[in-house]
Amino acid sequence: MPELPTAPELLERRRRGAALVRDDDGSAGARVAVLSTYNLDLLPPFLAEALDRHAVPALARLTGFGQLARLVADPASELYEAEPQTVLLAPAVEDLLLPLYEQGAGVDGVTLADERVDELVGQIETLLGGLPGATVVVALLPARRAPRERVLSAVASGRGQDAVARLEQGARELGRLGPRVVVIDLAWAVREHGWTALWDSRMWFLGRMRLNAAGHALLADLVAGHLAAARGVRRAKVVAVDLDDTLWGGVVGEVGASGIEIGREGVGLAFRELQRELLVLHQGGVLLAMCSKNDPEYALAAFDHPDMLLRREDFVAERVNWEDKASNMRALADELNLGLDAFAFLDDNAREREWIRQALPEVMVLELPDDPARRPDIVARAPCFQALTVTQDDRHRAESYRAQAERRRTRGTARSFDDYLVSLEQRVCVEPVVERTLQRAVQLCQRTNQFNLLTRRHTAADLERMLADPAHDVIGVMVADRFGDSGMTGLAIVARDGDQAEIDTLLLSCRVLGRHVEDALLSVVARRAWDGGARRLIGRYASTDRNGQVAKFFPDRGFAEVSEGVWRLDLKAGSMPPAPDHILIEEATHA
């Protein structure tokens, strides 16, 4: 349901629409004929503006207030002469049931309603026959008041509301008359906004108008929206979705998968309901794709959160990297073999939205408010997702796209992720921790939760003791790439005892995860142990509620389990843990 425009928006829409109507030299596309039982003479500018905004090339020109029946019935009337492509048939319940309002008792309301529906059927069939190719849009204005409202009992015989309901239901059924009949459920729209917001008694008494300015704008918006949906204009087949602060609250790279806001109350619920709306779209045939600036492995871990409604499999394609989003949108279009004009873009970041608007004007960018509580409605009601119907085909579409994309992805994105890693030009600089870097090393011990094998919370005193002990190797890891230098973002502590070296601490800050820095670090740790005379490397893993992602760190790298949580790697010349090709390792002996 469209939101009601504010006063300045109303003025602007009417002004733009009036200019469109004035500038019409007859060349601009199709005509919409407006046939109503009440005065809609103020509608044309609003309708022209709404049609333009919804990218439906048509103009409203002819209005036939009060002449609906004659214009339809007379084959020589100006209606048929004008050959409109669209006819807006806009009766009002209170006009059609006038005898019931005026006479009350003595009129059988339900019978009267049925007769009126039959008349509408006849009129629509006449229009369809007289205007081959034209679409008839039916918008029955619901009743502001029911006949005989003073009768309170809901089961009173001859209650006015019964006739109103009968007529409104009959009007909805008119949509079954064929594919060229589009029925707007205006009663539903009015129910949302309320008559107080749409009615102005002065306009009724002065001009027989049953809607105020906002009401005219709403009707125009609904007509244009239905026509756009019927013609498939500016409809999104795919919605590209940002992750952090869009699908969930918080930056997963900073707070970790368990720290994001998603859940069953408060702001977490707002994010969950946004996900629900996306899931409904997905089930109705709109494809979902990820488009996020993130470390992929880290961001995707958020999908393991138990309150997450969307699963990773619900997305047909993923672009989770540090490339700019316009490039990623183009890549998504290539991968899915769709035009960019089939894409909607959902992102909480106004700068990203503006960038996409400028770089890819054909993409439909949804304007998301800063307040997450307002976002589910925006997604649920965005015109670009609206369709007249949802078919069985629509429901299966996502599945077939997904299977196709899955095959491509295993080929395509695996390679591009490696390319991405290479393109980062990473340098890992390893140097022993000294007095100057001690505080940062302590901080890493205290704060690192996710990539931390033993989570030993060493204090400054602990580390000072280890630095003084030649059996302990305490090394800090600096990571830099072409985007900048992350400073000390990793730490390893190894205790040597004869030909055995045991890893006391191995941790990385979340900022550098997902780029194989850990393998670079392990290769350095192993080589330094070897240089110190060790021939066996012992690693331990202690599970916490945060460090599940490193549970398989040792077995994935060829360590053998000695006992529960204790792993051993025999060091041999020529088969040491390898350093990743794409990372340049620099080793300082001392700072």
Added chain:
Amino acid sequence: MRDRIRELMAGLWGVPLELIPPDATTETLEGWESLRHLELMLELELTFGVRIAVDEVAELRSIDAIEDALGAHGVV
């Protein structure tokens, strides 16, 4: 204020400002008929945030009268 009203009328009806004389009335200005009048009243309300009563609508048939009424509604 008079010029603001004239500009508003010219913009609303899509005519040059000089076609709206400062002393225009519904009698003297061609095209200022009932539908256009109602449209003008709505435009005044939306623009100035005032509410014009139903009997006032019938009285505001000149730029003079509109200016006075807006003044009475506190628009300066």
